[in-house]
Amino acid sequence: MTPPAVTLLDVARAAGVSKSTVSDALQGSGRVAEATRDRVRAVARELGYRPNSAARRLRRSSTGAVGLHLPQTATRLDYYMNLAFGAVQRAQEEGLDVVLLAPGGGASGPLASRVDGLLVIDPEVGDTAVPGLLDSGVPVVTGERYLGPSPAPAGAVVCDNAASLTALLDHVHERGARRPALLAPEGTSAWARALRETAAAWGTAHRTEVTLRTVPFAATEADTDAATRELLATDPGIDAVVSAPDGAAPGTLRAAAGLGRTVGADLLVASCVDGTANRSASPAVTAVDLRPADYGRACAELLCDILAGRAAPGAVRHHTWVLETRASTTGSAL
Numbered sequence: 001m002t003p004p005a006v007t008l009l010d011v012a013r014a015a016g017v018s019k020s021t022v023s024d025a026l027q028g029s030g031r032v033a034e035a036t037r038d039r040v041r042a043v044a045r046e047l048g049y050r051p052n053s054a055a056r057r058l059r060r061s062s063t064g065a066v067g068l069h070l071p072q073t074a075t076r077l078d079y080y081m082n083l084a085f086g087a088v089q090r091a092q093e094e095g096l097d098v099v100l101l102a103p104g105g106g107a108s109g110p111l112a113s114r115v116d117g118l119l120v121i122d123p124e125v126g127d128t129a130v131p132g133l134l135d136s137g138v139p140v141v142t143g144e145r146y147l148g149p150s151p152a153p154a155g156a157v158v159c160d161n162a163a164s165l166t167a168l169l170d171h172v173h174e175r176g177a178r179r180p181a182l183l184a185p186e187g188t189s190a191w192a193r194a195l196r197e198t199a200a201a202w203g204t205a206h207r208t209e210v211t212l213r214t215v216p217f218a219a220t221e222a223d224t225d226a227a228t229r230e231l232l233a234t235d236p237g238i239d240a241v242v243s244a245p246d247g248a249a250p251g252t253l254r255a256a257a258g259l260g261r262t263v264g265a266d267l268l269v270a271s272c273v274d275g276t277a278n279r280s281a282s283p284a285v286t287a288v289d290l291r292p293a294d295y296g297r298a299c300a301e302l303l304c305d306i307l308a309g310r311a312a313p314g315a316v317r318h319h320t321w322v323l324e325t326r327a328s329t330t331g332s333a334l
Contacts, residue, residue, distance in 0.1 A: 006049040015043040050095065065097040066303060067115040069133055071122050071189070073218030078275045079246040079292045080121065083143070086296030087119055094304040117303045119143065120153070125188035139313065141303040143295065144190040155302045155315040157295065161194040164288040164321050165272060168242055169202045169210065171286065172268045175329050177240035181211035183219070183227050183252070185244045192217065195244055195272060211238060215245060224251030232259055240268040247277040249285045253328070264331035274324055283327035290321050
């Protein structure tokens with residue numbers, strides 16, 4: 001037999017507060033002390049409380065759904081799929097469904113009336129859908145900043161991409177590399193721009209040029225294989241290659257092997273985005289773990305907080321990354 005659903009009254013009794021306090025704490029309304037709000041939410045999670053989304057929609061005149069817009073190339077990238085799962089999970093905890101917007105589509109017209117807010121991930125200036133999304137009349141949270149001229153979003157979750165690439169370049173430098181190169185992503189996203197600008201700044205600071213080659217935003221292994229072969233044939237003195245796109249670093253490994261280079265010894269290889277391809281490669285590839293599922297959760301959480309009045313419009317939150325060092329730069333498995 002299915003156990004009865006946990007009610008607001010159940011949470012109130014367990015937390016030792018009134019039913020109205022529980023309602024205010026969970027909705028982010030009323031004058032509830034922060035410690036009480038945190039305790040109520042912790043008890044609600046422990047008991048498995050789920051809001052009656054239909055009733056809440058009637059009270060708020062809301063749709064009970066948020067839209068999710070990903071880059072057009074996202075459908076074959078592990079990073080964005082993990083990010084989407086994280087966003088969906090956090091939205092569901094708030095009683096909200098997530099509507100995935102078709103690539104290239106906007107939220108004007110009927111769709112805008114069917115969502116309470118929008119998540120727009122890695123918005124590019126060249127994406128013609130983004131201005132309409134930002135001007136759709138509902139709160140929008142972007143994953144990374146939008147560099148175009150459209151209205152500012154209601155909030156943003158950002159990662160310090162300059163710091164993560166700096167950490168990668170510092171790491172390969174500490175491992176002995178003096179002629180690094182970056183396979184940088186095309187495009188006009190904040191991430192792509194930050195990587196290109198950081199490579200130039202790092203080179204200036206270290207009095208050495210970081211050789212730059214541009215590859216597609218969603219480069220395949222074949223793309224980075226070809227780019228690496230051209231790069232090393234043109235300048236055999238390059239001793240480290242940082243591949244930016246998700247899942248593409250194994251192409252650099254293949255090119256290095258074909259050219260007789262020893263990865264982890266006379267050529268260090270790293271990636272700006274970690275994932276299954278890097279962890280399972282031989283040798284495993286040093287990479288920045290951007291924690292995409294947690295990033296998706298953070299974006300959805302900020303949008304939920306803005307919708308519920310728990311965060312003021314214009315809020316910017318910061319997401320942390322982790323540098324995972326592996327044999328492609330340490331040589332430990334060679």
